[in-house]
Amino acid sequence: MSEGKSSNFSHAFLPGLILGLIIGGVCGAMLPDLLSGSKLPAPTGEHTGTSSRDESQDEQGPSEQEIIDAAIREAEAQGENAEEQAEDLLDDAKEKVDDMMSDG
DSSP states (O other): OHHHHHHHHHHHHHHHHHHHHHHHHHHHHHHHHHHTOOOSOOOOSOOOSOOOOOHHHHHHOOOHHHHHHHHHHHHHHHHHHHHHHHHHHHHHHHHHHHHHHHHO
């Protein structure tokens, strides 16, 4: 009879333990970031009605949109360079094939 109880115990306990460890690991990895709140700085003071920029914003560096635009320009430039290199390779290959055909 003790084998029946330990068998039932292992059938229920081990899957529950494994499932609990998996859920605990996922929650432990995700919940602290979700519960920490916004990473944006809290607004200070009241709105004064002026539209002048803060000097601190200028010191922070480029905005997200400027970074995205720069990345797009860089990707386009790399694409153009790759296209030119591919065309050069094809031209060289064509010349080599033409030379081989004229020699034969």
